[in-house]
Amino acid sequence: MSTTVPAAAGEVREEAARGGGGRDVDRRPRMTDRARKERNLGWLLAGPAFIVMLAVTAYPIANAVWYSLFDFRLTDPDGRSFVGLGNYGLILSDPLFWRQFGVTAGITVVTVAVEFVLGFALALVMHRALFLRKSVRTAILVPYGIITVVSAYAWQYAFTPAYGFVNPLFGTDLNWFGDTLPSLFVICLSEIWKTTPFMSLLLLAGLAQIPSTYIEAAKVDGATAWQRFRKVIVPNMKGAIMVALLFRTLDAFRIFDNVFVMTQGANGTETLSFLAYRQTITRVMIGLGSAVSVILAILVVLIAFLFIKGFKVNLAEQRGGS
Amino acid sequence: MTAAGIAACGGDGDSGAPELTWYINNAIQEDLAVACNEQAEGAYEIEVSLLPNNAAGQREQLLRRLAAGDQTVDILSLDPPFMAEFANAEFLRPFTDEEREEFSEGVLDGPLEQSIFDDTMYSAPFYGNTQLLWFKRSVAEEAGLDPENEPVTWDQLIEAAEQTGTTVAVQGRRNESLMVWVNALVESAGGSILSEESEGAPADEVEATIRDEAGAEAARIMSTIATSEVAPAGLSTAGEEESRAAFQSDDGGFMVNWPYVWTAFAAAAEAGAVAEDFQDDVGWARYPQVVEGEDSATPLGGIGLSIGAYTSEEEAALEAVRCLRSPESQKLYMLTSGDPGAASEIYDDPEVQEAFPMYEAIREGLTDAAPRPISAFYGDVTGSIQQGYHPPDQLSPETTPQETADFIEGVLRNEQML
Numbered sequence: 001m002s003t004t005v006p007a008a009a010g011e012v013r014e015e016a017a018r019g020g021g022g023r024d025v026d027r028r029p030r031m032t033d034r035a036r037k038e039r040n041l042g043w044l045l046a047g048p049a050f051i052v053m054l055a056v057t058a059y060p061i062a063n064a065v066w067y068s069l070f071d072f073r074l075t076d077p078d079g080r081s082f083v084g085l086g087n088y089g090l091i092l093s094d095p096l097f098w099r100q101f102g103v104t105a106g107i108t109v110v111t112v113a114v115e116f117v118l119g120f121a122l123a124l125v126m127h128r129a130l131f132l133r134k135s136v137r138t139a140i141l142v143p144y145g146i147i148t149v150v151s152a153y154a155w156q157y158a159f160t161p162a163y164g165f166v167n168p169l170f171g172t173d174l175n176w177f178g179d180t181l182p183s184l185f186v187i188c189l190s191e192i193w194k195t196t197p198f199m200s201l202l203l204l205a206g207l208a209q210i211p212s213t214y215i216e217a218a219k220v221d222g223a224t225a226w227q228r229f230r231k232v233i234v235p236n237m238k239g240a241i242m243v244a245l246l247f248r249t250l251d252a253f254r255i256f257d258n259v260f261v262m263t264q265g266a267n268g269t270e271t272l273s274f275l276a277y278r279q280t281i282t283r284v285m286i287g288l289g290s291a292v293s294v295i296l297a298i299l300v301v302l303i304a305f306l307f308i309k310g311f312k313v314n315l316a317e318q319r320g321g322s
Numbered sequence: 323m324t325a326a327g328i329a330a331c332g333g334d335g336d337s338g339a340p341e342l343t344w345y346i347n348n349a350i351q352e353d354l355a356v357a358c359n360e361q362a363e364g365a366y367e368i369e370v371s372l373l374p375n376n377a378a379g380q381r382e383q384l385l386r387r388l389a390a391g392d393q394t395v396d397i398l399s400l401d402p403p404f405m406a407e408f409a410n411a412e413f414l415r416p417f418t419d420e421e422r423e424e425f426s427e428g429v430l431d432g433p434l435e436q437s438i439f440d441d442t443m444y445s446a447p448f449y450g451n452t453q454l455l456w457f458k459r460s461v462a463e464e465a466g467l468d469p470e471n472e473p474v475t476w477d478q479l480i481e482a483a484e485q486t487g488t489t490v491a492v493q494g495r496r497n498e499s500l501m502v503w504v505n506a507l508v509e510s511a512g513g514s515i516l517s518e519e520s521e522g523a524p525a526d527e528v529e530a531t532i533r534d535e536a537g538a539e540a541a542r543i544m545s546t547i548a549t550s551e552v553a554p555a556g557l558s559t560a561g562e563e564e565s566r567a568a569f570q571s572d573d574g575g576f577m578v579n580w581p582y583v584w585t586a587f588a589a590a591a592e593a594g595a596v597a598e599d600f601q602d603d604v605g606w607a608r609y610p611q612v613v614e615g616e617d618s619a620t621p622l623g624g625i626g627l628s629i630g631a632y633t634s635e636e637e638a639a640l641e642a643v644r645c646l647r648s649p650e651s652q653k654l655y656m657l658t659s660g661d662p663g664a665a666s667e668i669y670d671d672p673e674v675q676e677a678f679p680m681y682e683a684i685r686e687g688l689t690d691a692a693p694r695p696i697s698a699f700y701g702d703v704t705g706s707i708q709q710g711y712h713p714p715d716q717l718s719p720e721t722t723p724q725e726t727a728d729f730i731e732g733v734l735r736n737e738q739m740l
Binding site (some may be wrong): 071074075076077090091094096097160161162173175177178179264265266267275278279281282283284288292 | 378382385386389407408410411413495496497525555556557558559564567698701702705712713736737738739740
């Protein structure tokens with residue numbers, strides 16, 4: 001596991017390198033023949049992969065955007081008609097969309113907040129563990145290795161009133177999946193259990209980046225543990241924190257598996273991904289479903305944009321720092 | 323799935339027999355494929371491919387395959403309520419008039435009715451299914467009820483369960499089984515979920531009649547059970563198996579469920595989950611009435627055998643369907659799976675009568691059954707009902723029927739999302 005950490009840290013630095021595009025532009029006129037040839041070779045080598053990427057991502061995206069302009073039901077191919085932005089109008093004016101947007105946002109905020117606190121604590125434990133270091137790290141990462149559908153079933157069985165162990169254990173008599181809030185509670189719990197390790201892994205990468213001299217210097221200056229954490233550790237891993245929060249927020253916002261397995265969307269637990277699934281797969285309304293997916297994609301891009309702006313982290317600068 | 327893929331790529335095997343893929347909804351159906359392959363003596367070779375274990379999953383997989391023009395879908399085990407949607411999209415090969423006559427002969431009314439859409443047969447009735455009222459004889463006696471001889475109403479059941487401190491187990495989970503319950507209640511109250519003219523109507527002309535009195539009566543009965551002491555724990559998430567578990571527990575009194583539970587009781591007794599003589603205390607009767615004195619419209623399920631529109635082995639598939647739906651096959655399947663056959667004659671068979679002492683109630687249920695709405699947009703209709711009539715403890719006879727009807731029509735007119 002220890003090999004993973006530098007690799008993850010390296011990824012952050014790589015991103016930083018890519019972010020520094022501005023400087024490359026300045027350098028371009030002074031490029032030597034050799035550098036130009038290397039660049040061409042680079043394109044040549046990366047070209048096939050680039051084309052494949054376009055074929056498997058750009059094409060389906062463009063296709064979905066195109067379909068989203070039609071009223072098109074798979075079982076009624078003759079009834080296909082162009083409706084322009086009609087599907088988008090329908091979705092955005094439907095209270096169902098906004099309710100599910102609210103549920104999705106709620107799940108995202110709760111799970112990411114809890115995961116962040118827990119993940120940070122676990123990252124500190126993994127970072128500072130003096131003995132059994134590898135075992136501790138492995139143990140913490142186990143839930144992340146479990147397939148979401150499997151963990152969703154495990155949590156569902158645990159909380160099912162008829163044969164689950166949770167009710168007898170706590171002496172309760174609650175039908176956990178019979179109402180909105182308890183269902184969402186179990187869904188969030190499963191999500192948190194499953195992905196906190198991912199959060200802590202990314203944060204651990206950030207922790208590992210902080211030179212120990214910073215912390216030692218703070219210690220010498222008489223900083224308490226809390227002060228060191230707030231004034232030295234957190235500011236120095238801002239980039240890692242942003243990446244961790246961003247990745248998890250994007251993931252959480254697209255939550256599907258847990259809801260699908262545990263409630264099938266009953267009791268107001270549907271999320272936006274579920275809405276897209278229901279329109280596209282269940283109702284085979286390809287046009288409407290594509291429009292929901294496009295809206296979901298736009299929201300995801302918006303979240304990423306807000307995070308990068310909000311954190312004011314210039315990943316390129318971090319590169320100089322390290 | 324893999325087997326189907328390989329079969330499709332490999333073409334004819336060594337035997338030279340046309341290879342057929344049968345998409346089955348229950349693993350036990352494979353036995354029939356084996357039996358028919360033997361009888362066919364090389365006329366065809368059926369391979370099976372198992373579909374997901376819930377109705378919605380089966381529909382989704384078949385629909386997507388057929389929408390993509392999948393030629394390996396030769397024969398399908400199709401849940402009848404979904405047939406109209408498939409037929410309307412021209413995903414199924416219609417049976418000719420002669421074939422229709424052949425596959426209708428001796429078939430009970432319920433299963434037959436649900437295999438016809440737009441006056442054309444698209445599924446050969448294979449097995450029918452109907453729910454019965456199951457009760458503990460000791461509990462019924464204590465409450466002074468005699469459901470076997472004296473038809474009971476839902477209200478009587480609720481009262482009897484209250485008196486005896488027992489439960490009325492029903493399927494309140496938000497899936498197809500909830501739709502079965504709602505439809506049976508609405509039809510038994512003399513109404514229907516969709517108007518009669520809606521059967522072949524385009525989406526924007528479908529009319530939801532659940533807003534009428536019968537829809538209110540259904541909401542009243544459902545919410546009365548769900549909000550009273552007679553509701554088993556976890557009613558809003560209970561499917562057939564959860565209902566059976568509730569009925570088998572000490573405070574179980576009454577239950578509506580499919581006949582498969584009879585064989586399941588025997589298995590539970592053998593496994594020690596219930597007392598050895600548990601079955602002795604279990605009685606059965608026709609599905610409860612909504613209006614006293616008016617026969618109930620019994621719930622109807624089952625499976626029909628359809629031929630995919632894109633099959634390249636039409637003749638062989640037809641031959642195979644002949645064998646798979648034959649009364650002999652139906653009997654074999656009934657004895658192994660517990661799912662009742664669609665043909666009337668198998669209920670006269672001594673073996674069937676011995677294994678299913680309630681055979682007469684099943685036959686009656688399959689005859690007087692009310693199919694779920696036949697519509698090309700059934701998927702949207704059932705989805706809307708499952709939202710409108712769930713959770714059962716929050717229904718209101720005053721608002722639920724109206725809201726649900728508006729919702730069905732809104733969804734079908736593409737003014738609302740589901």
